[in-house]
Amino acid sequence: MDETALTPLDPAYARMLRLKFSVVALVLMAGATVAEIAIPGYTGYVWAPVGLFAAWLLIRMPMRRYSARGYTLAEERLRVVRGILFRKDTVVPFGRVQHIDVNQGPLERAYDLATLTVHTAGTHNASVSLPGLAQEDAMAMREEIRAAIRRDTQ
């Protein structure tokens, strides 16, 4: 099952991340500006590195995070892969799902995205979240998992 290709998240997720990071970048730049004003003479010693970091945050980071994540929904299992440095590869069989949440934050709503969270009885991985799904996809996945659970219990 490791060989099966992962389904990528909705491309809008990368755009949403970029918007999210741009807020962080703005705050950082504001801090850098204050520091520049506090230091006599415009040296650029703070601006330059912070500016570089902000640019990396806006250009490179969203795509890296977007491409690091993925999922598969097959064989009655939900597999969620995430992490750039530390790769986490989690599989939750439908038969072990306790309940399912579909959440939408304000930013996610603007991009018509949703986060699917499945809860298990385990202490480790008590809840596994999968962000960056299109709203309809998340709903459809929830229905699929729910139908599978009902089929198994009866």
Next chain:
Amino acid sequence: MNEEGPDKGRRTDPRTFAVKAATMLARLVVPIALASATILDKGEIGDLALYFLPFVLVAIAASFAIAYLRWTRFTYAVRESDIRVESGILSRSARSVPYERIQDVSLEQKFLPRLFGLTEVKFETGAGGGDDLKLTFLSEGEGERLRELVRARRDGKPDAPEAVEIDEAPSQTLFAMNPRRVLTFGLFEFSLAVVAVAFGAAQQFDFLLPFEIWDVREWRETLSVPGHWLGELGFAAQVIAATLATISLLLVGTVTGVVRTALREWDFRLERTEKGLRRRRGMFTRTDVVMPVHRVQALKLKTGIVRRLFGWHGLSVVSLASDSASANHEAAPFAQMDEIAPIVATTGFELPAKGLAWEHRSKEASIDGALIDFGILAAIAIPVAIFSPWWWSALLPLGAGVLSAMRHYYLYRFDRHAIADAHLFSRHGWLAPKLTIGSRSKLQSVEIVQGPLARRRGYAKLALGLAGGDFTIEAMEIGHARKWRSAILESIAATDFSELSGPVPGLESSGAQVDPVGVPAEGRLDI
């Protein structure tokens, strides 16, 4: 409960009030004693006492009144499908717990309630976070009756209040500890922490001592006074004194270990009853816990640095409703392997068989771990060697680095894991190794975690979702981890969760009807 009708709430035992008042008084004694000690220090007791006494009395009376009101407004009702509790003086709250959600009912008798013949009844719902429903306190008989009733209701029998009387009959003792065993156990429970606390307490309460214990100068002066007996005895005597001090500290540690263990484990007995494993223990606080066999998720077998030389092990159970207190589910805290084997068989798990194909920890992971640990500590040693006035103090971090590298080698040699037809085994640890026995189907999720180094070098951490506990295998070879994952997922797919959480006939028989004595001797494992 039938004579009162199902919906009528009843109060807890009236003696509850006496117990609560006594506990409250005991709790008040300490702050009052401390406060008066401070006041005494200033030497103006007479006036101050006159001012404060009314306040203290009013505070005590008020808390008594509140306790009484609270008792009158706390009612519980045993109903057709749930247990309902109503409480609160100003704001009323009503809570209903359906029988299906009650994992277990546990009874606990602390020292004071025990004097009054009362018991605390706790309904474990597995909610976690200590949010379980508690009834404090009921009479012992009422507690037993409630427990039997809840179990009968939950298992679908409509009403069986008579079950209380026949409860004791069909039980079989699996493991018990006589006083001698408890004392031996206590000797191994020697704790350095207690010694440290005693040391700290001596420092904290030195004002109670007639001399300044920490004033080195004063000591030196006292000792150097001509004719002082200690000073005259010379160096040898000082060595003897230091030895005596060490011995007395060790003695304190040993005695506390023995006393603590005896208080907790006195008259320990584990029985196999119709409902599961029933454990009773304790000298003053006597606890009575039933662990339903079908709710056992995994077993943990642990030992200690010294006690493993004598073959002593402790077996504890990871259960669906046990996330509130980790130390609460010891099935046999101090036993030899041949005593543990029948308990393991009763729970439906198995000890690793002789011919099991054990897999080792990844070699790459061990090398990386040893190099990283040693590297960090060696890096610390360099500035220490340069800046410290004594160059040899750099040997300290260096030695720790060597020790840590040795540990990694040892872990590589002795850490191992194996997968059998129905169970998983993982042995981990350096000086006091621990064996976790899991079931392939009683797992909730499987996760493979790889850091940047692990990805390059081909190893991974396998984290298994275990209800009520933790089951993680570090530094597996990635191939093994993947193999385990697909094997576990296959086993999980074969059983639905609802079959794990409830007493299903098919599942129950796999665990309950194993002949406890029929464990082959070669099925044992020496760890």
